[in-house]
Amino acid sequence: MRGMLLAAGIGVAFALAALPKDSPVAADFRDIAAQAGLRRAVPNGGDKSKKFIIETTGSGVAFLDYNNDGLPDIFVVSGDGGLSRLYRNDGHGTFTDVTEAMGITRMGWGEGVCAGDFDNDGFTDLFVTYWGQNVLYRNVGGKRFEDVTAKAGLTQSRRRYNTGCAFLDYDRDGKLDLFVSNYLDFDPAETPKPGANPYCWYRNMPVNCGPRGLPFESNLLYHNEGGGKFRDVSQSSGVGEPRQSYCLGVLTADFNDDGWPDIFVACDQTPSLLFMNRKNGTFSEEGLDRGVALDENGKALSGMGATAADYDGDGRLDIFRTNFSDERETLYRNRGGGEFDETTEAAGLARNTSFVGWGCVFFDYDNDGWPDLFLVNGHVFPEVDRLHIDIHYKDRPILYHNLANGKFEDVSLRAGPGLLERHSSRGAAAADIDNDGLLELLVNNQNEAPTLLKNAARSEGHWITLALTGVKSNRSAIGAKVRVTAGGRTQVDEVRSGGSYLSQNDLRLHFGLGAAQRVDRIDIDWPAGGRQTLRNVAADRVLAIQEAISE
Amino acid sequence: MRAIKHLAALALFAGVIWAQSPSEPPRLVEGLQKFHAGDLRGAETSFRAVLAAADNVTARAFLALSLAGTGRCEEAVPELRAQASNAPDAEVRRLTGLALLDCDTRAGRFAEAFRDAGSLKSMNPADADTLYETARLYNRAWNETLRELFERAPASFRVNQLSAEIFESQANYTAAITEYRKAIAKSPATIGMHYRLGRAILMQSHAPEAMTEARREFDAELQLNTSDAAAEYEVAEILIAQQHPEEAAARLEKAIQSDPEFPEALIALARLRSTAGRNGEAIPLLERAVKLAPRSQSARMSLMLAYRKAGRLEDAKAQKEALEKLVAPPGGEFSDFLKRLGEKNP
DSSP states (O other), X not given: OHHHHHGGGHHHHOOOOOOOOSSOOOOOEEEOHHHHTOOOOOOOSOSSOOSSGGGTSOOOEEEEOTTOSSSOEEEEOOOTTSBOEEEXXXXXXXXXXXXXXXXXXXXXXXXXXXXXXXXXXXXXXXXXXXXXXXXXXEEETTTEEEEOTTXXXXXXXXXXXXXXXXXXXXXXXXXXXXXXXXXXXXXXTTSOOTTSSGGGEETTEEOOOOSTTSOOOOOEEEEEEETTEEEEOHHHHSTTSOOSOEEEEEEEEOTTSSSSOEEEEEEESSOOEEEEEOSSSOEEEOHHHHTOSSOTTSOOOOOOOEEEEOTTSSSSOEEEEOOOTTSOOEEEEEOSTTOEEEOTTTTTOTTOOSOOEEEEEEEOTTOSSSOEEEEEEOOSOGGGGGGOSSOOSSBOOEEEEEOSSSOEEEOGGGSOGGGTOOBOEEEEEEEOTTOSSSOEEEEEETTSOOEEEEEOSOOOOEEEEEEEEOSSSOTTOTTOEEEEEETTEEEEEEOOSSOBTTOBOOSSEEEEEETOSEEEEEEEXXXXXXXXXXXXXXXXXXXXXXXXXXX | OOOOTTHHHHHHHHHHHHHHOTTSOHHHHHHHHHHHHTOHHHHHHHHHHHHHHSOOHHHHHHHHHHHHHTTOHHHHHHHHHHHHHHOSSHHHHHHHHXXXXXXXXXXXXXXXXXXXXXXXXXXXXXXXXXXXXXXXXXXXXXXXXXXXXXXXXXXXXXXXXHHHHHHHHTTOHHHHHHHHHHHHHHOTTOTTHHHHHHHHHHHHOXXXXXXXXXXXXXXXXHHHOTTOHHHHHHHHHHHHHTTOHHHHHHHHHHHHHHOTTOHHHHHHHHHHHHHTTOHHHHHXXXXXXXXXXXXXXXHHHHHHHHHHHTTOHHHHHHHXXXXXXXXXXXXXXHHHHHHHHHXXXX
């Protein structure tokens, strides 16, 4: 049948790009990276062609407040040929490169980054993944970082292609454990060269091979034993079982609202994974059953990054995943109990299919109380530019405005000049770098300086940012579920390590409040089990909340 | 003229026969030795000597193979044809059949060649040589017919249509669209052309205008053939993308009415029902789709989720197991094969 034969291409062909409309957009994003001091290009493989897949996947970015001054600092992961850079936020819209001074020394093929206070000493630590040995940088009083990888028991016995990572307290013992996704088993000496086999071609051009055709690798889970030590529990937890998936972005959240953190992993050309926490130190992989492994056509897409938010205001965390060109992004709506329906098309997202998407962040740029969506793009094959088609190695990001009715509107082309610049971007993260109530966006661009997007538009919406500190729970409060009720609506989010594409958002939670000038109540479910409620809180400020252990 | 391509295999096989036939006439063994060594002319002399003394089925077969291998197909064909059907040994039937197929293909006797291929395939359904030679036959016949079309009817819209289809297969959609338009201009009432043009437009561009442009072509197709389920389906997909689910559902119902065995339309309609909160109506549609297309990942996935949503966990599990088999990546053998390919520098 004709329909049967041709149906495979239907989804990819439909695309409605961003169309300028007349409705106002409270977004005017400008790239302030250069004036802020982020001028150093980040090396990441070839720019005209790439011989190996390792050149295509790096790298992530992080916002973290390493010196506890209330201002998010910046960490930019580098590919081979450069140091990952740490920039201190000076508080005047500028950053100072403190990489060497702070003891960031590791070079190599850096991939991802995640942050969390693994030793509960009150200072946020950093974990950086590599093709090769990962690094755990312990934050020593905000004064320097110490490479404690070996001391912590995180030395790997062989060279692995580590990608995404996240700290999480999966057993709720008050200490942060660590999940690390792995892409594939990569050895340049064993990997075919461009054009060598059918998996090394793209649109009739020889390109770097993979991931298809390359061997799978397993994911890792490390349990925090205390005393600065981790123990590899990948096998006993079920996380490390061999799976036929090429894993990249990691997203943790309590998807089924049972109080225990689960793990979603975006996987490339293979089913994405959802590890559900069985509350006994083990996980069961249920991505297919719960509807997030494949798209609605039963196809495994090229999952890269993932982010979570309650986009439709029903109190449950939904999942958004970026994919390859000629695929659409995927939005999975949580219909309760951690069961998902794909709602990409119904939400108006199935419209940008010429992009290869990577970092993605739900964030409320206009403080209207509804999470909007930002994603960055850039093809894996620089060679694609030789084709002179509408798919590019360097491409612009996309901004979707949440219309508060379960749908999004693509406002990319009228949201400021910063969103029109083309880069081959990978990691992306959000933070309010100047605590003015509007979130900034940080993007890692291959072989270019990072992008730092600041929204120059003023928003009428009020806001609140919550900086949580655990006491019985882990100090970073990672896994704390927060419900903010204001103006008749309740929003939900969680403190999260990792996420996006191999990146780290500010650990503080930002909520847009719309017209509400006060927050009626803030309910916090701490990972250690306690619930804390604050009432009648003034808006438009950063509020520090420490876990009340008496409650 | 080149020697037949199976010479190496034949030579090896001749060696086997030679080794196993010490009681055969000395000139036959000598011929087989020469054949095995690739000396086909010398082998021919030996086989002719054997046959001058007495009839010998092996000598006849290998004489014919030697003749074919040295470019004298016409002389070889009668014996090859006889041996390919009647040789007592299955391997001799296969080898003479392959040589016969090669001779008929090269002579442009496509009707005979298709019969040769059919016969070979029925006897050796999984034989790589047979499948390879059959593929070459189809390729040769395709090229020959194309040449005839372009030479004998160069102004026909079919030339443009065929050009468009070739461009489409090469993912050159811009050129394909141009050729489809030329074909339609020459023959506006030909069924199927607007449909193909609409598809090419959608494949060519990710721009929003493409959808409107393609819709025009699908509508034009439906004017020519009001019961074209595939065109109806395409219109429905566009309507879904444009956020008009109710109109889309109506078009899908029409597509299914025109073609009740259209799995994609059943799946798309089921999804719309499910999204509208009518999961109970989605399930029978999806069950039909799975029955029609049991290897459709889309059907299996949608049915699995619909069952799960309805609380039918055992039914969902069965669909999941079927789906897992479908989405499993290529096994180790294929990956190893690719790796071996990769060992050769491009």
